[in-house]
Amino acid sequence: MKAMTVAAxxxxxxxxxxxxxxxxxxxxxxxxxxLYGSSINYHDYGVATGAMPSADGRVPMADGGGSVEAVGEGVTEFAAGDTVVSCFFPDWQGGPPAVGDFARTPGDGIDGFAQEAVVLPATAFTHAPKGYDAVEAATITTAGLTAWRALVVDGRLKAGDTVLLLGTGGVSIWALQIAKAMGARVAITSSSDEKLERARALGADFTLNYKVQEAWGRHIRDWTGGAGVDHVVEVGGPGTLAQSIEAVRVGGHIALIGVLTGRGGEVPTAALMAKQARLQGLIVGSRADQQAFVAALDATGIRPVVDRRFSLEHLADAFRYEESGSHFGKIGVAW
Structure with a gap:
């Protein structure tokens, strides 16, 4: 059986x-x-490059899509031939957050899905959205579920809300699609006018090039008539958090899901207090959250945006493409 591994x-x-x-x-x-497909995430990149050390010979990739070949005794949820997708936290079945590390996350603490087949507890998977291929299904495990939890599970998004998204990577584009499907108004930032045009084609209501408008928090607030946005999906971390606080409304919600600008830094606490905003860190979600997300995808017909697909043999090239920052949406790996 073929598998990709990374040596320490x-x-x-x-x-x-x-x-x-x-x-x-x-x-x-x-x-x-x-297994037939996966998708690239920043977490996977960290494991592959050694920035997030893992065991020697680890099979990377947290996302895995495929079809059931056989079921063991007592399994009733799945049958041979079902299309399925993996769970980022296979031991977190539901309820409030119960996991604070990656000790049991596929592709990090345990072997991941850059391989041709696995045998795992049935509870480590959910059904895939109807009509999705393996790569499309794999995009929901990490990026899609993170966006869903940020906006719907924790953010309690409703029609008419305003949402700010940073950048045009996998989580942000998933969040754009989810927010528009639920009747929200969306602002999105990027350093690329071409990517902003693509975001507008997906329904973004307001776009901003943060290289041109460095004080983008105020510009986003002006877009809302001065009130500020209801939700921010904050993927940058310390380098962008001050502007996100500037952009959010009094009593709004900032979902802190990324550290692309660094793992530590100053937090403008006075500004956060004045906004009385809820700043909440989160890491993906539970299996029950994923099942609810799949049901929503089946109901809405949303399909993920997959920028490019690489073969398993060219996984390193897929990571280099992510490293370049050229992608819009998700990067797939298929075999």
């Missing part, structure tokens, strides 16, 4: 396509899944 201490030149033993038949409560 990490690095894109240390990714290797290897032969590994077949996982065999599923035991009680397990399913065997033939």
């Amino acid at each position: 201490p990490g690095g894109l030149d240390r990714l290797r396509l290897v032969e590994r033993p077949d996982p065999g038949a599923p035991g009680p409560g397990e399913i065997r899944v033939a």
Whole structure:
């Protein structure tokens, strides 16, 4: 069985396509899944490059889409032939946040999905959205579910709300599609006018080039008539948080989901207090959240934006493409 592994201490030149033993038949409560696709996330990039150290020979990739080949004794939720998608936190089945690390996250603490087949507990997967191929399904595991939780589960998004999104990567584009499907008005930022035009084609109501308008928080607030936005999906971290606080309304919600500008920095606490805003960190979501997200995708017909697809053999090139920042939406890996 083919699998991609990364040798310690990490690095894109240390990714290797290897032969590994077949996982065999599923035991009680397990399913065997033939995997056909994944998608790239910043977390996967951190593991592959060694910025987030993992075990020597780790199989990377947190997202996995495929079809059920066999089910073990006692499994009733799935049947052979079902299309399925993995869960980022396979042990967090539902309820309030219960996981604070990546010890059991596929592609980090345990082997991930850059391989041809796995045998895992049935509870490590959900059904895939209807009509999605494996790569499309894999985009919901990390990026899609993060956007869903930020806006719907934690943010309680409703029609007529205003939403600010930073950049045009996988989480932000998923959030744009979710917000528009639910009747919200959306502002989005980028340093690329071409990407902003693509965002407008997807329904963005207001676009802003942050290289041109450095004080973009005030410009976003002006767009709302001075009130500020109801929700911010904050992927930048310390380098953008001050502007996000400037943009949010009094009593608004900032979902802190990324650290693209660094892992630490100053927080303008006085400004946050004055806004009386809720600043909430989050990491993806539970299996129950994913099941609700899949139901919403089936109802709305939203399809993910996949910028490019790479073969498993060219996984390093997929990471280099992510590294370039050229992508819009998700980067897929198919085999």
